[in-house]
Amino acid sequence: MAEEDDARIRILQSLRGKICEAKNLGPVSGPNRQKDLCTFCTISLDQEEVFRTKVFDKSASPFYGEDFYFEIPRPFQCLSFYVYAKGVFQRDQPVGKVSIRKDDLFKYSGKEHWCSLHPVDPNSEVQGKVHLEMRLNEVITENGSVGQHLVVRIIECQGLPLISGQNCDPYATVSLVGPARSDQKKTKVKKKTSNPHFEETFFFEVTRSSSYSKKSHFQVEEEDIEKLEIKVDLWNNENLAQDVFLGETRVPVKILRHDHIHKAWYLLQPKGNGSKSKSDDLGSLRLKLTYIEDTVLPSAFYTPLCNLLLKSPDVKPISASAAHILGDICRERYEAVLPTARLLLHHNRFVPFVSAVAALELDNTQEANTIFRGNSLATRCIDDMMKIVGKNYLAVTLKPVIDEICESNKTCEIDPVKLKEGDNVEVNKENLQGYVQKVFSSITQSSSSCPPLMCDVFRSLRHLACKRFPADPHVQYSAVSSFVFLRFFAVAVLSPHSFQLRSHHPDPEISRTLTLISKTIQTLGSWGSLSKKLSSFKETYMYDFFKSFQEDKCIEKVKKFLDEISTNISKESSGLEDAVVLKEGEVQKRAQGRKRLGKKNFKKRWLRVTNRELSYHKHKGKEALCIINVKNIQAVEKLDESAFNRKNMFQVVHSEKLLYVQAGNCVEASEWLEVLGPVSRCNEGRLSTFHPSNYTSGAWQCCKSQSSNAAGCKPCTTTVLANLQLDIDCDRETERIFSLLSSNDTKLQNMEDACASMAVYQGPQREQEEYSKFTIQEPKETFQTLKQLRNIMEELQRQHNIRSDTTPQYGSLDNPIVGKTS
Secondary structure (H helix, E strand, O other), X not given: OHHHHHHOOEEEEEEEEEEEEEXXXXXXXXXXHHHHOOEEEEEEEOOEEEEEOOOEOOOOOOEEEEEEEEEEOXXXXXXXXXXXXXXXXXXXXXXXXEEEEHHHHHHHEOOEEEEXXXXXXXXXXXXXXXXXXXXXXXXXXXXXXXXXXXXXXXEXXXXXXXXXXXXXXXXXXXXXXXXXXEEEEEOOOOOOOOOOEEEEEEEEEEOOOOOOOOOOOOOOOHHHHOOOEEEEEEEEOOOOOOOEEEEEEEEEHHHHHOOOEEEEEEEOEXXXXXXXXXXXXXXEEEEEEEEEEEEEOOHHHHHHXXXXXXXXXXXXXXXXXXXXXXXXXXXXXXXXXXXXXXXXHHOOOHHHHHHHHHHHHHHOOOOHHHOOOOOOHHHHHHHHHHHHHOHXXXXXXXXXXXXXXXXXXXXXXXXXXXXXXXXXXXXXXXXXXXXXXXXHHHHHOOHHHOOHHHHHHHHHHHHHHXXXXXXXXXXXXXXXXXXXXXXXXXXXXXXXXXXXXXXXXXXXXXXXXHHHHHHHHHHHHOOOOHHHHHHOOOOHHHHHHHHOOHHHOHHHHHHHHHHHHHOOOOOOOOOOOOOOEEEEEEEXXXXXXXXXXXXXXXXXXXEEEEOOEEEEEOOOOOOEXXXXXXXXXXXXXXXXXXXXXXXXXXXXXXXOOEEEEEOOOHHHHHHHHHHHHHHHOOOOOOOOEEOOOOEEOXXXXXXXXXXXOOOOOEEOOOOOOOOHHHOOOHHHHHHHXXXXXXXXXXXXXXXXXXXXXXXXXXXXXXXXXXXXXXXXOOHHHHHHHHHHHHHHHHHHHHHHHHHHOOOOOOOXXXXXXXXXXX
């Protein structure tokens, strides 16, 4: 049973951060190049590019401002950030790089760092592992004397890099290196694979000295042992061009002193004789990184903590609940609320919980005009809920007009101080007014698209606000507008890239336009008197600009919109769900129905998936070459690398033919699977099994079944019926909550002490200042919850400790040896 449990343990990795800016970028080849440098940044897992910023024009100190987040679907050794100079008539040239080993990522977590750029040396760009076996064999020479052969078997490699986006053609050289010798042998070339199986053995003669003592089984002179080593180099065979170095490892022969046979995995290392140029003349890069690695146990271990959290909405008072306690002790950590919100959303417990914490906050609010203005547990929960549930709502409502603003690039500056020479402020004002009208109309006419869950929350907030301030006729609207306008739409307009409305951070001029629109939308959507709205602008030009909107009856439109999304009035609907683009991008697609294999059968296509259909196009924006209704998708699964000798492939099984797709990198492949899986998981015709390889030469290559219609030989990925927008991994979220509680153990203990003290000594105490940070209404109830949390945490920690004791053996595939470098 324990082995089964261990098999279900998952190591889940994610990376969040920001590429902020670079400064003092050094010259690339050519005179005065830094004056006209057009640069961009990339992120690579080992040598696989997984993210790229847009190009920043002509600056040696560019501000990129690019946020990124992605799940990391495979093991990796190193995270690297490259700065490239964009080439016009030649290849992009590397300016420099920042490389961080996986084990060092925790040092950068959550903080901004200036990192020096280092040279990009081809001999240092390596990744992968090699499996070796070494032993000494005693042999009798022709003259009858006893000699030694060093036997080296190179078994296999794993994780070699892609070359020009394709699997490499690797081979290995194996050398015995010493002060006065260098014998080299070579394996055969393996075609189109990043995981070659060599299984080749090489023999090296080792001369023993006359001073050999038979007391030792190691029959090489001690003085020589220290200097002999086996050197293994991996290369990509380039045929007509120079072969590309893939990595090396060095193993000292003296390791056989203690082990007559040595067999182990080694990490490939860079060559030590690469470029030694100084890094301080290449510039630096400002980065913000948060790397998270979750060790997720089997579901059964999380049931007690999950159940305790899900009981939170029913606990009286709400401040004594486990979810509220977590928010209380992690008050300064904004991301701490997200896993709780996601867990409650998945189990349909969010609305009662947020209603209870909102009621508690309102009890402590003295004036109606300050309602939900702070960064409280209630506001943080609702912020996270809107980002999760409202993602498609934003795409339908704002993406078309945001795309128009970003692509038309009209000047909208109305600040006299910031006007450029030749700008016409009246034309700019007209441009801005047109954009604001479009955004405002899109929002106020979108009530029928507002997700029901958001409407339920807004309805509850409206009811609670009216109950708390019955004499204020406006509070029912301000309670809702403070979220939907100020914290949702206005923020999305300001930072569309953060809400997946745009793929990159806008240009400075576009960003300024979006700032002006966001300010106006924020004011138009706020609820209050005209004088209060106008007084909210410190800038005279914004005051004058905003006055032009009053004649358009904006207040009535806002009121009608807020009524529609926060009351029980039924919303008119066409019954058809709006088409929402879930993901799109360039891929390699294998032509359907082709019988021959070959590179020409793979073509670049623009793949696009909405909640209705999957389509591919010759180029972005062109007419679809093929459209597949998502209801006809029967399975979406990974494809073995061996099928076409290509990495990052997946297959879409539908009612007509198989569609084979190669993504640009491992992150892209994972994201396509994450989108296509949920959107088709409720289809009636879904398959239970699939073929992980292809059908060729009259048989499936995975199971050798000769019928092209044979049932699959491998079970399909397990699917759980769930709302597409709320596809949440509850075990992972509960593990994160456990990690947050564990990292705040001291605060939990302080809270326990505070509860104990308050329960014994009723009324205000001299220690009150010490624990005034906590919300403790009922000390006995809160203490009881804390004790339950403590017991659950101890058991979870015990289970983690049991599994952490089973560290993979050093030299195994999961824990390879870091060998010497040259």
